[in-house]
Amino acid sequence: MKSYNGFSNRDDDGYRILNADPATILNTIKASNYGDHNLVVYPCLGQFEEFYVECCKDSILKRNEIFILVTNYQEVSAVRKKMNIAGIDAAKYENNGTLVIVDSEKAYQPNLEDSEKYEINILISMMINQVKVLDKEGITLLSDLGTFILNKRIANLLSWELSMPVRFDSNVRPFCFYHRDDFNALQEEEKKRICGHHLNNLIVS
Numbered sequence: 001m002k003s004y005n006g007f008s009n010r011d012d013d014g015y016r017i018l019n020a021d022p023a024t025i026l027n028t029i030k031a032s033n034y035g036d037h038n039l040v041v042y043p044c045l046g047q048f049e050e051f052y053v054e055c056c057k058d059s060i061l062k063r064n065e066i067f068i069l070v071t072n073y074q075e076v077s078a079v080r081k082k083m084n085i086a087g088i089d090a091a092k093y094e095n096n097g098t099l100v101i102v103d104s105e106k107a108y109q110p111n112l113e114d115s116e117k118y119e120i121n122i123l124i125s126m127m128i129n130q131v132k133v134l135d136k137e138g139i140t141l142l143s144d145l146g147t148f149i150l151n152k153r154i155a156n157l158l159s160w161e162l163s164m165p166v167r168f169d170s171n172v173r174p175f176c177f178y179h180r181d182d183f184n185a186l187q188e189e190e191k192k193r194i195c196g197h198h199l200n201n202l203i204v205s
Contacts, residue, residue, distance in 0.1 A: 038173075066131060071104060
């Protein structure tokens with residue numbers, strides 16, 4: 001994959017990449033617009049924890065949003081504990097509907113009624129309706145897609161990613177997160193195809 005020291009114009013591969021330090025990537029995530037479909041490659045679980053904690057605070061407390069986290073390498077209970085340690089009352093926000101934490105195994109299981117859809121589709125549709133009910137500005141979604149790679153469901157991963165538009169016509173900010181080791185396990189052509197379906201590809205250096 002090509003890499004750059006800042007955003008480039010889209011090249012012949014049809015995507016652009018930002019290689020940057022964690023602080024720059026976090027600020028880029030926070031500054032993203034509704035509808036932007038972005039990819040983030042992170043180096044370790046500790047970095048992912050920092051991202052979801054800071055993004056949760058930004059989303060719920062500053063942007064008046066619903067925050068959805070799909071976790072792969074931590075149990076939902078461990079995420080709640082991490083948030084509580086960071087000063088986020090996870091139970092409070094889950095109870096009032098502004099925080100949703102879901103295990104990736106459940107989120108990316110095919111729906112029983114429609115095998116072309118995953119449970120995450122249903123969740124997002126429900127939460128879009130909740131935005132109006134709760135008088136929120138929109139949704140920020142951080143989703144770790146490592147479950148596809150760990151379970152050798154690469155064809156399903158490509159199908160999922162390629163079914164998503166580069167821009168969404170809704171007040172949702174979706175971020176597809178990949179652990180660096182998972183992302184590097186993909187073939188170069190697979191990486192290119194996935195990157196091509198994201199507006200920005202953010203790589204933590």
